[in-house]
Amino acid sequence: MNALSPGLSARQYRAVFISDTHLGTRGCRTDFLADFLRRVSCEHLYLVGDIIDGWRLKRSWYWDEAHDEVVRLVLRHARNGAEVVYIPGNHDEMFRSWLTLGLDVAGIRLAAEATHITADGRRLLVIHGDEFDSVVRYAKILAVLGDHAYTAALVVNRWFNVGRRWFGYPYWSLSAWAKRQVKEAVKAVDRFEGALTGEAIRRGFDGVVCGHIHQAEMREVNGVLYLNDGDWVESCTAVVEHHDGRLELIDWAALNRLSFFARPTGRHSVRLPETV
Numbered sequence: 001m002n003a004l005s006p007g008l009s010a011r012q013y014r015a016v017f018i019s020d021t022h023l024g025t026r027g028c029r030t031d032f033l034a035d036f037l038r039r040v041s042c043e044h045l046y047l048v049g050d051i052i053d054g055w056r057l058k059r060s061w062y063w064d065e066a067h068d069e070v071v072r073l074v075l076r077h078a079r080n081g082a083e084v085v086y087i088p089g090n091h092d093e094m095f096r097s098w099l100t101l102g103l104d105v106a107g108i109r110l111a112a113e114a115t116h117i118t119a120d121g122r123r124l125l126v127i128h129g130d131e132f133d134s135v136v137r138y139a140k141i142l143a144v145l146g147d148h149a150y151t152a153a154l155v156v157n158r159w160f161n162v163g164r165r166w167f168g169y170p171y172w173s174l175s176a177w178a179k180r181q182v183k184e185a186v187k188a189v190d191r192f193e194g195a196l197t198g199e200a201i202r203r204g205f206d207g208v209v210c211g212h213i214h215q216a217e218m219r220e221v222n223g224v225l226y227l228n229d230g231d232w233v234e235s236c237t238a239v240v241e242h243h244d245g246r247l248e249l250i251d252w253a254a255l256n257r258l259s260f261f262a263r264p265t266g267r268h269s270v271r272l273p274e275t276v
């Protein structure tokens with residue numbers, strides 16, 4: 001048992017699954033993530049992809065003490081005896097080229113995927129999920145449409161329709177189009193869940209733990225468990241396994257009444273990622 005903060009009553013789990021922390025970007029809630037890592041203890045820690053955002057690191061580097069602290073805390077879990085597995089995602093795919101090396105650095109094992117067996121004997125396939133990306137194209141459109149992009153689009157739509165009227169074309173509604181996109185995004189999430197649980201069934205697993213689409217979920221799909229541990233950018237969620245094998249989806253911000261709108265200390269802005 002690795003009690004991280006002896007003073008605080010640590011939440012003890014058998015396994016913890018987190019993903020999509022996007023370290024290296026301003027968007028990561030490193031303050032909440034560090035708090036989480038400090039106050040949980042576990043025997044298995046799965047880092048289910050997009051932990052370090054390599055795409056961003058190439059263009060612009062953002063790293064502060066809070067990012068350092070997160071890395072330190074992950075290493076501390078490994079040092080204190082937790083089995084730590086790092087499964088690269090599409091944003092940290094630079095690590096995928098190292099997979100063949102069978103790398104184990106500072107007690108963290110790098111793997112393309114993992115099999116987790118719960119205390120009550122259920123076999124879970126642990127993968128990031130971008131392998132099934134073709135089905136979530138629409139979700140990205142929705143992400144891009146967020147906030148001011150949408151406002152700007154409405155202005156463009158007005159002028160676009162002025163033009164259409166000049167040329168005798170009927171009005172074309174952007175908001176109706178946007179609504180259709182939202183519906184498509186919902187369908188895309190369904191397809192993602194279907195694809196991942198399909199893979200679990202095909203390979204004889206009892207369920208799948210994934211991330212990638214930044215939408216935490218725990219439900220049964222086609223008779224197997226679909227567990228998405230969410231993200232630490234738009235929300236602060238994790239999948240945990242209790243010592244009796246019970247699985248739970250936890251929302252760390254909600255659980256601790258942390259205001260998600262509070263500005264992280266020492267920062268000027270919080271940007272959401274453009275893609276999942």
Ligand SMILES: [Mn+2]
Pocket residue numbers: 049050089090091128130211212213276
């Ligand atoms: Mn991803």
